[in-house]
Amino acid sequence: MSQTDILLVEDEEVIISAFKRFLKEERIKLDAVTDAEEAVHRLEKKSYKIVISDLMLPNFSGLDLLKVVSSKMSKTPFVVISGYATLSNAIKSFKLGAFDFIPKPFDIDEILGVVYRALAFSGKTTKHHINNDGNKAFHFLGCHSWAKKESAGTVILGLGETFSSIRERIVEMEFEPVNSEVTQGNVFLKIESKHERLHNVRAPFSGTIIEINKNFYEKPSALAKSNLSENWLVRMKPEFYEGEVLNLS
Amino acid sequence: MVLVMTNKISHKIIFGVALVSITVIGIFSLQTSRSVRTALMTQIDDTANQLSETIKSSTKYDMLLNQRKHIHRIIDTISRQEGIEKIRIFNKEGVVNYSSDKTEIGKMVDKKAESCYACHAANQPIEKLPINERTRTFVNEADHENFGIINPIYNEPGCWQADCHAHAEARKVLGVLDVTLSLEEVEAQIQTTQNNLIILACSAVVAISFIIWLLMKNLVGKPVGNLVLATNKIAGGDLNYKIKLKQNDELGQLGKSFNDMTEKLTKAQQQLYQSEKLASLGRLAAGVAHEINNPLTGVLTYASFLQKRIQEPETKSDLDVIVRETKRCREIVKGLLDFARQAPPQKSNINLNDVIHHSLHILDNQLCLKNINVKTGLAKLPNINVDSNQIQQVIINLLVNASDAIGNGGGEIKVETKTERNDTGESLVMSVSDTGCGMSKEQQSKIFEPFFTTKGQKGTGLGLAVVWGIIDKHHGKMDVKSEPGKGTRFTVTLPVNENASLIVEK
Numbered sequence: 001m002s003q004t005d006i007l008l009v010e011d012e013e014v015i016i017s018a019f020k021r022f023l024k025e026e027r028i029k030l031d032a033v034t035d036a037e038e039a040v041h042r043l044e045k046k047s048y049k050i051v052i053s054d055l056m057l058p059n060f061s062g063l064d065l066l067k068v069v070s071s072k073m074s075k076t077p078f079v080v081i082s083g084y085a086t087l088s089n090a091i092k093s094f095k096l097g098a099f100d101f102i103p104k105p106f107d108i109d110e111i112l113g114v115v116y117r118a119l120a121f122s123g124k125t126t127k128h129h130i131n132n133d134g135n136k137a138f139h140f141l142g143c144h145s146w147a148k149k150e151s152a153g154t155v156i157l158g159l160g161e162t163f164s165s166i167r168e169r170i171v172e173m174e175f176e177p178v179n180s181e182v183t184q185g186n187v188f189l190k191i192e193s194k195h196e197r198l199h200n201v202r203a204p205f206s207g208t209i210i211e212i213n214k215n216f217y218e219k220p221s222a223l224a225k226s227n228l229s230e231n232w233l234v235r236m237k238p239e240f241y242e243g244e245v246l247n248l249s
Numbered sequence: 250m251v252l253v254m255t256n257k258i259s260h261k262i263i264f265g266v267a268l269v270s271i272t273v274i275g276i277f278s279l280q281t282s283r284s285v286r287t288a289l290m291t292q293i294d295d296t297a298n299q300l301s302e303t304i305k306s307s308t309k310y311d312m313l314l315n316q317r318k319h320i321h322r323i324i325d326t327i328s329r330q331e332g333i334e335k336i337r338i339f340n341k342e343g344v345v346n347y348s349s350d351k352t353e354i355g356k357m358v359d360k361k362a363e364s365c366y367a368c369h370a371a372n373q374p375i376e377k378l379p380i381n382e383r384t385r386t387f388v389n390e391a392d393h394e395n396f397g398i399i400n401p402i403y404n405e406p407g408c409w410q411a412d413c414h415a416h417a418e419a420r421k422v423l424g425v426l427d428v429t430l431s432l433e434e435v436e437a438q439i440q441t442t443q444n445n446l447i448i449l450a451c452s453a454v455v456a457i458s459f460i461i462w463l464l465m466k467n468l469v470g471k472p473v474g475n476l477v478l479a480t481n482k483i484a485g486g487d488l489n490y491k492i493k494l495k496q497n498d499e500l501g502q503l504g505k506s507f508n509d510m511t512e513k514l515t516k517a518q519q520q521l522y523q524s525e526k527l528a529s530l531g532r533l534a535a536g537v538a539h540e541i542n543n544p545l546t547g548v549l550t551y552a553s554f555l556q557k558r559i560q561e562p563e564t565k566s567d568l569d570v571i572v573r574e575t576k577r578c579r580e581i582v583k584g585l586l587d588f589a590r591q592a593p594p595q596k597s598n599i600n601l602n603d604v605i606h607h608s609l610h611i612l613d614n615q616l617c618l619k620n621i622n623v624k625t626g627l628a629k630l631p632n633i634n635v636d637s638n639q640i641q642q643v644i645i646n647l648l649v650n651a652s653d654a655i656g657n658g659g660g661e662i663k664v665e666t667k668t669e670r671n672d673t674g675e676s677l678v679m680s681v682s683d684t685g686c687g688m689s690k691e692q693q694s695k696i697f698e699p700f701f702t703t704k705g706q707k708g709t710g711l712g713l714a715v716v717w718g719i720i721d722k723h724h725g726k727m728d729v730k731s732e733p734g735k736g737t738r739f740t741v742t743l744p745v746n747e748n749a750s751l752i753v754e755k
Contacts, residue, residue: 012546015546107549
C-alpha cells in the first residue's frame with residue numbers, strides 16, 4: 001500500500017489550497033477530501049501517516065471520523081482543526097484519542113508545529129497507558145498533557161507524549177502567570193520550538209496556577225534530558241477536580 | 250366608560266342603602282304610629298270613662314227626682330263639647346230615653362248593635378261588665394271612626410225607694426249610658442305623624458343617597474378612573490405612567506402597589522429584553538464567528554506563509570501588518586465566541602466574600618501599581634450555590650473596569666457586600682464603587698450592550714455584556730449608578746434561594 005503523509009478532511013476550499021501551498025514547500029505529501037465518508041474510503045485504500053480533520057463536516061462529523069480512526073488505526077495521529085473550537089469540543093476530541101486540537105484560524109507556525117509533531121509521533125503506540133500502571137493519581141488529556149494529584153489536594157501538570165519530539169528543540173516557554181485562572185481544555189503554556197514553530201498546551205484541569213517549575217521556566221532546554229511524564233511544569237489548585245476528572249482518560 | 254362604571258357602583262350602593270333605609274324607616278314609622286295610636290286611645294279611653302262617669306253622676310240626682318228636662322239639658326250641654334259625637338241613655342228594654350240626637354228618642358236599639366253587643370252577645374245578658382270591655386271603636390255612617398263607651402246604670406236603693414217608685418227592686422240594671430266620641434282628631438294626629446315620618450324617610454333616603462354619591466364619586470370614582478386610565482396607558486405600552494393618588498386609603502394603597510408593579514414590570518421587561526437581545530446576539534455572533542473563521546484561516550495561513558518566505562523588507566513589513574491584524578480579528582472572534590458560548594454555570598457552594606478576596610488577591614499588583622486604594626466592607630454572608638469561576642470573572646471584570654475608570658491618577662475602589670430580604674426571598678448584594686471618571690446617562694444605558702465600550706480601542710465591548718449574561722444565568726440582577734467626574738457604582742444582586750434550589754435539583 002502506498003503511503004502519503006497527510007489526509008486532510010476539510011470542506012473549505014481555501015484551507016485545502018493553503019495546506020497544499022505551504023506543505024509543498026515542506027515537501028510533505030497531502031491528500032485532501034471534503035467529507036468524512038470519503039475520508040473513510042481513502043483510509044481503507046491508502047495508508048496515511050496522519051489525519052487532519054475539521055469537526056463540522058457534511059454528513060458525519062469529524063468526531064465520528066475520529067472514533068473510526070482511533071479504533072482502527074490507533075497509531076495514526078488525528079489532528080482536529082475547528083472553527084467552532086469550544087472547550088468541550090477540545091476535551092471531547094482528546095478523550096476520543098485526538099492527537100491535538102487546533103482552533104481556526106491558525107497561522108503557519110502553529111499548523112506546522114503540530115504537523116511535524118504528529119508526523120514524528122506517527123506509528124508509535126501511545127505511552128501514557130504504560131505510565132498509568134494502576135496509579136490512579138495520574139490523569140491524561142489524551143496524550144497531550146497529564147495531571148497528578150498530590151496529597152495536599154493540589155495537582156501538578158506536565159507535557160504528554162505528543163510533545164516528545166520537540167523536547168530537544170524548545171526555544172521558549174510562555175506560561176500563564178502564577179495566580180491566574182486556567183479552565184480545563186484552555187491553553188496554559190505556549191511553547192516555541194526551533195524554526196519558530198508554536199505549540200499550545202491545554203490544561204487537563206481548571207484551577208489556579210500556584211507554582212511554575214523553576215527548572216524548566218528558567219531553562220527550557222532542561223526538558224530535553226528528562227522524561228516528559230515524570231517532570232511537572234506547573235502546580236495548580238484544582239477547582240472542580242471531582243467533576244472534571246470524568247472528562248479525562 | 251369611566252363614568253358609566255363609577256355610576257354603576259354608586260347606583261348599586263345607593264339602591265342598596267335606600268332599600269335598607271326605607272325598610273328600617275318604614276318599620277320604625279309603623280311601630281311609632283302604632284304606639285302613638287295606642288297612647289292616644291288610652292287617653293281617649295280615660296277621657297271617655299271620666300266623661301261617662303261625670304254624666305252619670307251629674308244626672309243621677311235628676312234621675313232620682315225624675316227631672317227628665319234637666320237630664321235632657323245636661324246631655325245636650327255636654328254633647329255640644331267638641332269631640333263628643335253622641336250621648337244617649339237607653340233603658341233595659343233598649344228604648345232610647347235620652348239622646349243628644351233628638352230623632353232617636355223613643356226608638357228601640359237593636360240588641361245586636363255595637364253598643365249592646367258587649368252585654369248581649371250571649372242570649373242571657375250579663376249584668377256586670379268589666380271596664381275594659383265597655384269601650385268599642387266603630388265606623389259610623391259618615392265613614393268616620395268613632396269611639397263608644399257604655400256605662401250600665403245599676404239599680405240602687407235610692408232608685409227603688411224614690412218617690413216616683415219607677416223601678417222595681419229586683420232589677421239589677423236600669424239602663425245604659427252610651428257615650429260616643431269622634432276619633433277624627435286622633436285619626437288626623439296619627440295621619441300627621443305618619444306624614445311627617447314619610448317626609449323624614451324620603452328626605453333621609455335622598456340625603457343619604459346624595460352623600461353616598463358624593464363620597465363614591467370622590468373616594469372611588471375618581472381614583473378608579475385614574476386606575477383605569479393607568480391600566481389603559483400601561484396596556485398601550487407606556488410603562489413609565491405613574492398614578493397620582495394622594496389618598497391614604499385602600500385605593501391609595503392600590504395605586505401605590507400599582508406604581509410598584511409597573512416599576513417592577515419595567516425592570517423585568519428591560520431585563521428580559523436585555524436577555525433576549527444578548528441571546529439572539531450570541532447566536533448571531535456564534536454563526537458569524539464560525540463562518541468567518543474559515544476565510545480567516547485562509548488569510549492567516551497564506552499571509553504567515555508569505556511572511557516567512559519574503560525577504561524584501563518592505564513587503565515583509567506589509568505582511569507583518571496583515572498577519573498582526575488577522576490575529577487581532579482572531580482575538581475578536583474568540584471574544585465573540587466566548588461571549589456567545591457562556592457555558593451553563595457549574596455551581597458549587599461557596600462564600601461570595603471568599604471569591605471577592607481571591608479576585609482582589611489576583612489584581613493586587615495591578616491595583617497597587619496604579620496607586621489605587623481598595624477598601625472592603627464585607628458583611629457576614631450565607632453560602633451560595635454559584636459558579637465561582639464565573640462569579641470571579643464578574644468581580645474581576647468590575648474591578649478592572651473600576652481601575653480603568655480611575656486611570657493612572659490614583660483613587661479608591663470600594664467593595665461591599667450585604668444581605669437583603671424582600672418579598673421574593675433573601676439576596677446577596679455586592680457593590681463595587683470607584684472614584685473614577687464616571688459615565689453619562691446615555692453611556693449608562695448602553696454599557697451592558699455587546700460591543701459598546703468607553704475604553705476606545707482598548708476595549709472589546711464584551712466585558713459587561715458577558716458579566717450581565719453570567720448574572721442573568723444566576724437569576725441575579727445588575728444595576729449601575731454613575732455620575733460623570735464623581736465615580737461609578739455597580740451593584741450585583743444574587744438571590745440565595747434560587748441558587749440554592751438549583752443545586753437541590755442536581
